[in-house]
Amino acid sequence: xxxxxxxxxxxxxxxxxxxxxxxxxxxxxxxxxxxxxxxxxxxxxxxxxxxxxxxxxxxxxxxxxxxxxxxxxxxxxxxxxxxxxxxxxxxxxxxxxxxxxxxxx
Amino acid sequence: xxxxxxxxxxxxxxxxxxxxxxxxxxxxxxxxxxxxxxxxxxxxxxxxxxxxxxxxxxxxxxxxxxxxxxxxxxxxxxxxxxxxxxxxxxxxxxxxxxxxxxxxxxxxxxxxxxxxxxxxxxxxxxxxxxxxxxxxxxxxxxxxxxxxxxxxxxxxxxxxxxxxxxxxxxxxxxxxxxxxxxxxxxxxxxxxxxxxxxxxxxxxxxxxxxxxxxxxxxxxxxxxxx
Numbered sequence: 001x002x003x004x005x006x007x008x009x010x011x012x013x014x015x016x017x018x019x020x021x022x023x024x025x026x027x028x029x030x031x032x033x034x035x036x037x038x039x040x041x042x043x044x045x046x047x048x049x050x051x052x053x054x055x056x057x058x059x060x061x062x063x064x065x066x067x068x069x070x071x072x073x074x075x076x077x078x079x080x081x082x083x084x085x086x087x088x089x090x091x092x093x094x095x096x097x098x099x100x101x102x103x104x105x
Numbered sequence: 106x107x108x109x110x111x112x113x114x115x116x117x118x119x120x121x122x123x124x125x126x127x128x129x130x131x132x133x134x135x136x137x138x139x140x141x142x143x144x145x146x147x148x149x150x151x152x153x154x155x156x157x158x159x160x161x162x163x164x165x166x167x168x169x170x171x172x173x174x175x176x177x178x179x180x181x182x183x184x185x186x187x188x189x190x191x192x193x194x195x196x197x198x199x200x201x202x203x204x205x206x207x208x209x210x211x212x213x214x215x216x217x218x219x220x221x222x223x224x225x226x227x228x229x230x231x232x233x234x235x236x237x238x239x240x241x242x243x244x245x246x247x248x249x250x251x252x253x254x255x256x257x258x259x260x261x262x263x264x265x266x267x268x269x270x271x272x273x274x275x276x277x278x279x280x281x282x283x284x285x286x287x288x289x290x291x292x293x294x295x296x297x298x299x300x301x302x303x304x305x306x307x308x309x310x311x312x313x314x315x316x317x318x319x320x321x322x323x324x325x326x327x328x329x330x331x
Contacts, residue, residue, distance in 0.1 A: 011303060027166075037171050040286045041261075075200065082154075086148050
């Protein structure tokens, strides 16, 4: 049990470290450090193909950067919430099974 | 890996829809079959969908000074095989196209092909290869999630290079250019994604051991620890 939790903790720490190191060492570059790679690709297309006209535009666009990040937060929250719910249900089921097993055995 | 709305020429956007459509149709059937044959697995299906939903919303800074996001499709591909992920990944991409103006409806076919089709298949293939070579569950899941993530971005690079060859150096130059934007950025993220997916599978092996045995991830009785 203890080794199990330790390994999980180390996995989480490694993920955090991988995200924090670029920030802590100030590796950000360009006008807007740490801008999204998707946006950079879009910019590269615009730069090299000035005559290209996007022929379709988003049906709905969040009116501000704040609202856009709100939607992203909503997406992450919904995903994490459902994932947490699933783990809660699975864990409870496991416990009930264990308890039933003990009673029988 | 989201190609922005309108940023593929109409013929190519349409071609990617044609390529992706059969996978999504087949995937929907596979999803329905999975739920009917094994209603108990609905909970894990929800978990796999939730995992990709949450992870693809997270923009994480990378060593190249830009940021990008994981795909989260490796978990579902390993648990339920890739066809199911073409549907779950497609739902995520549709949500982002409609509400976030991230990706787009016109580029949905292309984005589904990279994130919901090639990524999951590479993930599943990597998983099977590591397992067949005698690797444990942990290393196999790590390889699946990390390589699936890289493959997704590789496909995006190829799609963009095909659509926008460099004015001077053509498709090859464009491959290098878009590769420079996405590939190195994605390496630390792919590692993160691999580690996170291993973490989730480890937790699942504790809470849902029976399900993982039924899905073939754990051998009967033995190998309780990932």
